[in-house]
Amino acid sequence: MEYSFRQIEKKWQEHWKKTNAYKVSNDSTKPKCYVLDMFPYPSGAGLHVGHPLGYIASDIYSRFRRLKGFNVLHPMGYDAFGLPAEQYAIEHGVHPAVSTEQNIATFRRQLDNIGFSFDWDREVRTSDPKYYKWTQWIFLQLFRSFFNRHTGKAEPISGLVATFEKEGNSSHICPGNPTLKFSAGEWSAFDKKRKEDILMDYRLTYCGFGEVNWCEALGTVLANDEVVNGVSERGGFPVVKKKLRQWYLRITEYADRLLEGLEKVEFSDSMKEMQTNWIGKSHGAEMDFKVKSEKGIVKNLRVYTTRPDTIFGVDFMVIAPELEIVEDLKSAEHGPAVDAYLEYVKSRSERERMAEKKISGVFTGAYALNPFSGREIPIWTSEYVLAGYGTGAIMAVPCGDERDHKFAEHFGIPITNIIGSHYNGSEANSTKDAILEHSDFLNGMPMRKAMDVVVDKIEADGTGKRKVNYKMRDAAFSRQRYWGEPIPVKWQDGVAEPLADGDLPLELPFVESYRPGPEGEGPLSNIPEWVARELETNTMPGYAGSSWYFLRYMDPHNETAFCDRKASDYWGQVDLYIGGTEHAVGHLLYSRMWTKVLFDLGHIGHDEPYRKLVNQGMIQGSSRFVYRITGTNTFVSKGLAQADETYEGQKLDKLHVDVNIVDGYELDITAFRAWRPDYNTAEFILEDDKYLCGSEVEKMSKSKFNTVNPDHIVDRYGADTFRMYEMFLGPVELSKPWDTKGIEGVHRFLKKMWRLFVDEQKGSIVTNDAPTPEELKVLHRAVRKIEEDTERFSFNTGVSSFMICVNELTDLKCHKKAILEQVLILITPYAPHISEELWQLVGNSGSILDAAFPVFEEKYVKESSKTYPVAINGKTRAEINIALDATQQQVEEIVLADVAIAKWLEGKSPKKVIYVKNKMINLVV
């Protein structure tokens, strides 16, 4: 009887399905545990070996908690709206709903292959109207709410209207228009449109205008990563900025709550740091500088600075090129240069601007006046200042800021040193600890103190004020696309009217063409009846559906609520959330905000969605390349190609080759010729009779031919081997390129475990003999280690521990049921199929899924002595076995009596003997 994994795995997968083994109830006396994977986008390429890494980890943890007596919710679903399906539709004419359905079917079949414990009755799809009905409903909840800064939470906007009627907006600063002020009387006198416009500036989802990447040639708006070097990735057409009406999520109002919430959750420090930096809260001041310009139109220039103390070190000002006042500031002399520069900046994406190392900018010809000294400061414009942050204008202090310093050096702007010896003349120093010099009334004052002194002074004379600033901006919440949730709003006389809850879902209509409408509007604007109904033509972005899906899993079929309060109270927070760091500041912040809003409005009972977050690393692809002599069909082996990609003076084309027809680095020439018709007649120049490929680590993607389909691995080695191998590769948090070499070892291990139970000829060899102390020690060491490792998500060392355990039991020739049965329970989260099969084989009737996890007992593993490394000055020179309860004095005596140690001491006596119990001994000579 050999280990026939194909048959075993099929058998148990069918059995689990038949018995509803993974069905989860909302009604249980057991403690709950909610384990969640980040939503996959069902891409057309299907599942590759990188996807399941996190799913296997969460599946192991789920099964482990179930064995520990928890009611475990472990669902799966699909983030099914998105750009790729729409792009595919444009190119192939297949409706996104159809291709998405197919992709999901593929994903599901592939997932089923791996033996996950998902409760598929709870599957959700964001593109299903039954689901997005509630995405739209939450959108309307946001629309009908504002953030009350006094209570610090979302409240119905109807309450705000009541306040306006009584007292105007004096107690509620308008977040969308901070200078807006009106009385109760004025409010009543406003017409409907005016009132609605004002309310829009308070709502948590609101309409405004924003810049998009507009590509005239493609007639569409492009995502940032579809723009490369200022042109479209597809076709290479010019891309410019265009202002369009957009919906936004007023997430900035939640900035402080999102920061505070981080203290209550278990995310890695780096994750918290990324979110904190993204929110970017800073304390500083807004300051007005009087302006001297030729045209004389601009009176003041307002800057935001976090360092008001450096006011006397300001040597120039920089304003963002897109600020309209640039037009009014430029002088006749500098006008042409400014215009040319603005033209250049227009073609630059924000990312390119930030990543640019080359310094660029132009002087506008205007000056700002230092409010204290009256000194004239030249005003420049440069792409390194972005319009969206602060006021879009900065006061540049070269001696204290690296970027400003480089700019000043590049353009030869004289640098004022206000920090004395802290500035070395060649590098900025951003210290806050210097004593100020060349700073008028601040001279001799420590910088930290000067900050307050300056702000007090400008607040007193009205030229500025303290200001808290956030780097985070409100999130754009509309897309000029088809394949997304329709926004449930009608436009009547320029006023956005929300649909009634009863009219939801607002279903996505069928379209003939996925082409965008005129002037970059979404494809929905091409549908006459949609436009006739005055419906919004933008759709929601990809992150809408994923901002709340974890709630829907709790109560997926509810038709009267997004999630019953009883269900969300029972399941509460996600106890373990596994996903990649690429979602650090997008999805994670949005879903945290939505959760807070739903909490504030009383729909759920917790305001942080995820209690603990574990980041899984990315499985990268290891690409392979062949080298073709340009213009021929002859391929040169890697080792023969020159470093500059030439061969005997001829140029070579470096081409991706399917990794599945390469063994290590050696190309399967027959398979290569069969791969594509144009390679049928390929010729090869070999080295050592082999064709060797080049390699590079890249993101796993279909276009790079480096994807590996888990189906192939499962077919060859089985799901249990695949699961354990993915874990064995290394820590889940780490990224690593996929490589199948090594999988044999894991497969061998499972066969070795199998042989503890079964002999090929004799069948079962399990006995009912009583275990020896040695066997119990092996078992309990494994229990302790595996429980610890699983608990702290160290699955790779967990797999090693199983190997050690099985190796030792094999050495002991242990075939005892009392031991082996316990090992099976330990391993069932990792390898559920084989353990279920052997569980049955040793004579159990029920499923191993609900067995009780073994309880570790110290008494079986207790040792009385330890072999200590004995070092002299930190170098290990001997090993001595000493009782664990030995005292310092006993240890010293034993060590000094040792021959090897005596040799090294050369008769000297040690200055000090360091003895760390159960660790080591070190002699200092």
Add this chain to the structure above:
RNA sequence: ACCCGGGUGGUGGAACAGGUAGACACGCAGGACUUAAAAUCCUGUUCGCCGAAAAAGCGAGUACGGGUUCGAUUCCCGUCCCGGGUACCA
């Protein structure tokens, strides 16, 4: 450019609170079983030096350069390289 990770044998990785660097595997080399192969098992495997070999020993060694410490893969400072994110990919 900025923010966050990572860098340990030929390879994946281990070392959990600063305490024997290289667990467990892969690969490779040698051997056993076999007509042969597969499967399985056994031995060795960081590098260098010493040595016919084995044993034993010595020295170096965790990207690089410094520092703290009796002791650093682990903590601190600086540098290089690779990956993720930077707001419309998901």
